[in-house]
Amino acid sequence: MDAKTAWPDRVTIDGMVYKARVDAGDGLVSLPCPSEPQVSVGDVITQTVGRREASLEVLEVDFQPNGSLGIGTVHRHLLVLTVEPTTSQAHTQPPGASSAKAPPVARPPKASPVASTQAAPASTLKLAELVDRIARSSDTEAKAMLLALLDNASVSAIVGPVTALGMRALLRT
Structure with a gap:
């Protein structure tokens, strides 16, 4: 497997451009690197797609020493980021929506045996x-x-x- 098929995407982290694999469906960005990049939860990274850019907020950071196995790269380490797109949030939030977290939801009463056989909502x-x-x-x-x-x-x-x-x-x- 060559670098173009293994790492087809480009992401920018703290001003540095990296080859990566972005799996938008799962919210994962994997990138081989020589050492651990300076990225942490809450940082916003940029994915370049042609002439367009998409902003992604980092939710979780997982640095895996020797994780790339050298597939399509000379860098042995692998950084796996769990991300969430932030570019479209302005378009999808209703006017006046707050970015604050919702208050904890009250615990519902114990379900009856009949209700527990039904599928739980996603x-x-x-x-x-x-x-x-x-x-x-x-x-x-x-x-x-x-x-x-x-x-x-x-x-x-x-x-x-x-x-x-x-x-x-x-x-x-």
């Missing part, structure tokens, strides 16, 4: 936001369930051991 709630909301609540059952989930080796591997450790610490306080 949610865009991120795991970190769920952990934060549960940590601030007084629901010990939910905290215990989330701790058990984060203690699972498969979940910890997917979330990342450092992230899972931080989430467990937040739930225990």
